[in-house]
Amino acid sequence: MRRLLAMASTMALLATACAGEGQETTTTTPDQGQGGSFELLVEPTEFFPVTPGQLFVVLASSVGGEAPIIVSASVSGAATVEPDQLALEPGEVGEFTVVAMPDSVGGSITVDLKGQSGNVERSHSLNIEVVDWPDDIGPLAAELRDRFVNHLEQKYPELGISRETVWTATITKPQILVVMHYLFFSEEWEMGIIWHVTVPEHAWSRMYLRPRDQLTPTFGLEIPTYLDPESMPSPWEPPAQVDR
Numbered sequence: 268m269r270r271l272l273a274m275a276s277t278m279a280l281l282a283t284a285c286a287g288e289g290q291e292t293t294t295t296t297p298d299q300g301q302g303g304s305f306e307l308l309v310e311p312t313e314f315f316p317v318t319p320g321q322l323f324v325v326l327a328s329s330v331g332g333e334a335p336i337i338v339s340a341s342v343s344g345a346a347t348v349e350p351d352q353l354a355l356e357p358g359e360v361g362e363f364t365v366v367a368m369p370d371s372v373g374g375s376i377t378v379d380l381k382g383q384s385g386n387v388e389r390s391h392s393l394n395i396e397v398v399d400w401p402d403d404i405g406p407l408a409a410e411l412r413d414r415f416v417n418h419l420e421q422k423y424p425e426l427g428i429s430r431e432t433v434w435t436a437t438i439t440k441p442q443i444l445v446v447m448h449y450l451f452f453s454e455e456w457e458m459g460i461i462w463h464v465t466v467p468e469h470a471w472s473r474m475y476l477r478p479r480d481q482l483t484p485t486f487g488l489e490i491p492t493y494l495d496p497e498s499m500p501s502p503w504e505p506p507a508q509v510d511r
Contacts (some may be wrong), residue, residue, distance in 0.1 A: 287396065305357070307327065307328075307389035308482065309327055309380060310325070315442075316397065316398045316441060317367050317398070318397070318398055319367050319399075320367075320402075321366070321367065321437050321439065321441070322366060323364070323395065324362050324365075324452070324457070325362070325380070326360055327353070327355070328355065328358060328359060329359075330357070334357070334385060335384065336357075337355075338352065338380060338382045339352045340380050341378075342378050344367075344376035344397075345367065345368040346365055346366060346368055346397075347366050348363055348364065363378070367395070367397045373397070373398075376394075376395050377392060380392070400438075404447050405436060405449070407447075408436065409436065411460050411490070412434065412458060412460055414472075415500055418488065418499065418500045426456075426476070428456065434451040434458070436449065436450070446461055455479055456476050456479060457479055457509065458476055459509065460472065471490060473503055474500070483508065484507075485505065487506075488502060
């Protein structure tokens with residue numbers, strides 16, 4: 268697991284330079300349909316390249332309107348997006364899962380989201396770079412997840428997370444070294460796991476939880492040194508955005 272930190276830092280900087288940001292446009296049609304003005308909210312606002320097979324989950328919601336909106340999703344390039352359309356009440360959060368295909372490596376895919384309510388239409392595009400990167404960190408990510416889950420089951424039973432909870436796993440932020448990133452999705456929760464690859468005294472691991480009906484993480488824990496099996500999780504302030 269140990270790699271030269273100089274090389275790792277360089278790779279991290281290169282990946283940061285490749286980070287994407289979504290672009291939003293607004294269109295108002297001349298008819299007077301019902302619905303009124305609204306803003307289309309899309310998370311994450313910043314993201315990193317993906318690798319084929321990775322689950323890139325885009326969150327969509329709205330603010331400022333009083334009527335439901337129809338959010339449609341389409342993808343350009345060798346990739347899929349599911350579902351292709353959601354009907355959302357004001358403030359309700361929907362998820363679109365984008366998966367790049369192997370043919371897209373070395374290029375990019377574009378995800379276009381369109382929200383419409385009455386005569387108001389909002390659009391948001393995400394241009395995502397696709398890289399070839401092996402996922403060899405899944406077993407360790409699952410071990411760390413289980414340590415956090417055991418603690419949650421014992422100390423925070425009100426969250427409903429236990430050793431019986433079923434998770435869907437995916438790597439995120441491929442090409443990033445030094446700090447590794449992985450995501451797990453249950454029916455009700457998104458769990459983000461990150462860990463620092465370094466000497467034992469600095470080998471921390473952190474976890475956030477996002478209710479899948481909300482845009483942002485609400486809960487966090489940190490293991491001070493995951494290389495020590497006796498190191499126990501303690502509260503940690505979760506990030507302001509989901510990890511992509």
